[in-house]
Amino acid sequence: MHLYETAIFASVLLAFSAVAIRLYRVRLYRDIDRRLLAKDGNASRSPGLGPTDPSLPNFENRLATIADALPSEQLQRIAADIAGLSDTERSYVPTHKKGGTIAYETLCQQAPNVVGLYQSPHFHALISRIVGVHVVPTPLHDQSSCSVLVYERPGDHIGWHYDHNFYKGRHFTVLLPVVNRDAQGTGLSAARLSARIRGEDRDIPTPPNQLIVFEGAYVLHKASPIAEGERRVVLSMTFTTDPRNSRLQGVARRIKDTAFFGIRALWT
Numbered sequence: 001m002h003l004y005e006t007a008i009f010a011s012v013l014l015a016f017s018a019v020a021i022r023l024y025r026v027r028l029y030r031d032i033d034r035r036l037l038a039k040d041g042n043a044s045r046s047p048g049l050g051p052t053d054p055s056l057p058n059f060e061n062r063l064a065t066i067a068d069a070l071p072s073e074q075l076q077r078i079a080a081d082i083a084g085l086s087d088t089e090r091s092y093v094p095t096h097k098k099g100g101t102i103a104y105e106t107l108c109q110q111a112p113n114v115v116g117l118y119q120s121p122h123f124h125a126l127i128s129r130i131v132g133v134h135v136v137p138t139p140l141h142d143q144s145s146c147s148v149l150v151y152e153r154p155g156d157h158i159g160w161h162y163d164h165n166f167y168k169g170r171h172f173t174v175l176l177p178v179v180n181r182d183a184q185g186t187g188l189s190a191a192r193l194s195a196r197i198r199g200e201d202r203d204i205p206t207p208p209n210q211l212i213v214f215e216g217a218y219v220l221h222k223a224s225p226i227a228e229g230e231r232r233v234v235l236s237m238t239f240t241t242d243p244r245n246s247r248l249q250g251v252a253r254r255i256k257d258t259a260f261f262g263i264r265a266l267w268t
């Protein structure tokens, strides 16, 4: 075969592989969607915004926390789901992030209690009441919609950053630490979540079951490194007031996802 023919053959093969991968993913998302809807027929319907509950934390600074947010049995079920997963993708973005991540797609297939929380209309209603606007989950193909961050090796951390908003609506990040322990297993890890509020750095406690809700596109934040023998596992979820996005936002989202979830994110 001549060089010219080889090049054409390789290009055709590449094009076919890209189409096959794309079709596989479309089918995968459709199956996951169907399974979620079968489990909870109301999952896509979020209830309206009720009156502000005075017991809810103030969201004036675009950040609020709730201690002991979930019933302990629910947190235990979520922790058990996550403990059973081995599909952690390690990412290392020099100086920015070092740690493991479990993608939404893996959670959909293997962590029903985690996805159940993210898809729960009651949970959407709670987040909506905290932030004061009606929110819905971000789309299924977005690998960061609901992911688990695993800080498990010494030095695992995430540097100062804003959470990029790839949607037309406002974008909120909700963190639920599931595990946070030191080497002895008696206290919390050395990691500290810091947020810059009105120009001042604040420590946000992240013990297990503390719900942290913030508008990450406006609140600069970071999580400092864990030490030897420590473990910190955080469920990270995103919500938006409008899940539509422009073509440019879609491309930007895919490129960002490849840094954390590998090259396959380009086909999401």
Ligand SMILES: O=C(O)CCC(=O)C(=O)O
Pocket: 149, 158, 163, 173, 175, 193, 206, 216, 221, 222, 223, 234, 236
């Ligand atoms: O691990 C943390 O506390 C921070 C995670 C974070 O910044 C995020 O999920 O956007």
Ligand SMILES: [Fe+2]
Pocket: 161, 162, 163, 173, 216, 221
């Ligand atoms: Fe973040």
